[in-house]
Amino acid sequence: MNRKLTYLLTSLFALAQLTASAHDIWTQTNVPVVPPGEIVHVDLCLGNHGNHHRDFKLAGLVSLDWVSADHQLPDGTRVDLRDQMTSTAMAEKEGYWTQPLLAEAPGVHCISVQLDRVMQHGKSVRGVRTAKSYVLVSQSIDDAKVVGHAHEKPLGMPFEVVLQTCPFTETAVGQPVTVQVLHQGKPKGDVVVSFIPQGAELRGEFDPEFQFRTDSDGLATFVPKAGNRYLIVAHYTADDEKTDEYEFTSYAATVTLHVPVRGPLATQ
Template sequence: MLRTQSLVTLLLLSLTGTLTSAHDVWLQTQSPVIRTGEVAHVDLSLGNHGNHHRDFKLAGRINLDWVTVDQVRPDGTSTDLRDKMFATASAEKEGYWTTPLAVEQTGTHCVVQTLDRVMQHGKSVRGVRTAKAYFLVAESLDAPQLKNHVHDRPLGLPFEVVLQTCPVSQTATGQPITVQVLHHGKPISDVVVSFIPEGGELSGEFDPNFEFRTDENGMASFTPKSANLYLIVAHHTAEDEKTDEYEYTSYASTVTLHVPNRIRNVSSH
């Protein structure tokens, strides 16, 4: 009986390791603009596994012990959110993690997630997963004030998608969204960036309507035709980043972006 239990445990650990290595992680809030004193719901999700990592759907629930989740406020201070998160489903691998934040400090907030772990995915692979989401806290929802632009500041992650377009004041249908992909802080070219609309499905192995390769400066741009929540995701396999413990390093980074029908009425000062 003990031998059977051990085998089951090993199988579950193997499946969990494969799950995280082959899937992506993302963060999102219910709105890009939240009134001061109200609640921002921060969700931590695992998925984007089907259709060549382009389906923006849940697939399991990540082990919180493997990740960091932090809120970075406009003044630069940060708070660890991981221990405040709770599951949205009773089954162990269903749903996602979430936490409510009562926000008071006006300005642009960032939530950021990191994971760096060796997984078994057919072979030993180091999986590095990062995710970001931004939201503005303002006194007024009708005419919010944008005090600072922080979206284009890299966070020093080993692999990250950096927004060059403001997620609050410059994002709308018909307006280009530009991102830069950084690997160890330097622009990386020829990386596929997918802009996946929630509920949408990308076609083929490379969809030119929603996918673009980064140029020599690590830049890629996309112009959305419809309002939606978009998952921006980039992947990179570093065959030369290996040790005796793992055979290569698999990177993925995501940013979620609310795209409205028209530019928001935001004032800057």
């Protein structure tokens, strides 16, 4: 009986580990624009597993041992975020990680996270997950201006979604948002990109209002009809990327985007 119970618990644990690899990670901030010296709350979340990876809901707490999490300043300096993150829940595996971040340097700040882990359960799967979000530090909130376009520069991740539309100067209700999907630094065509509004439920197995396939240049475009926080997510399974350690590689990449109701900010 003890052996059976041990085997069951071991199997359930392995299944939970594999399930975690099938989840997505994302990073988000409580506000998109702040003045210098203000606090930004940076969250690291795990989930988006229900409704064909389109629910934008939490599903457990990712282990910080599995991820790298960086704060990239406007001058390109990178700061490790993991040491200061705390859990939002009392239960060990619930909630999400968060950190109050003092945003001082004016300009666009990028929060980037990457997970790369081999999971074991029946099949060995390498799960690669990447995530990005942006916040603007501006002297004036009502008349904020953006210098440069850090969002257009890929971060060199093995699989990533790159914003072609500025999240501050070009993003608003009724304005097109274009992204490019890169795999090993090259545009990846025929990949489904989902633009998921927080709190909304996408329909069927493919919702043409919120989901689009990338073209040969890896580009996909969406026009938001409502102000909200959106999870932009792309998935790709590379059956040919395998070794003796794992049988295939499962990729997912996210960008979290605030879409304001009123017009975008000005450029400088």
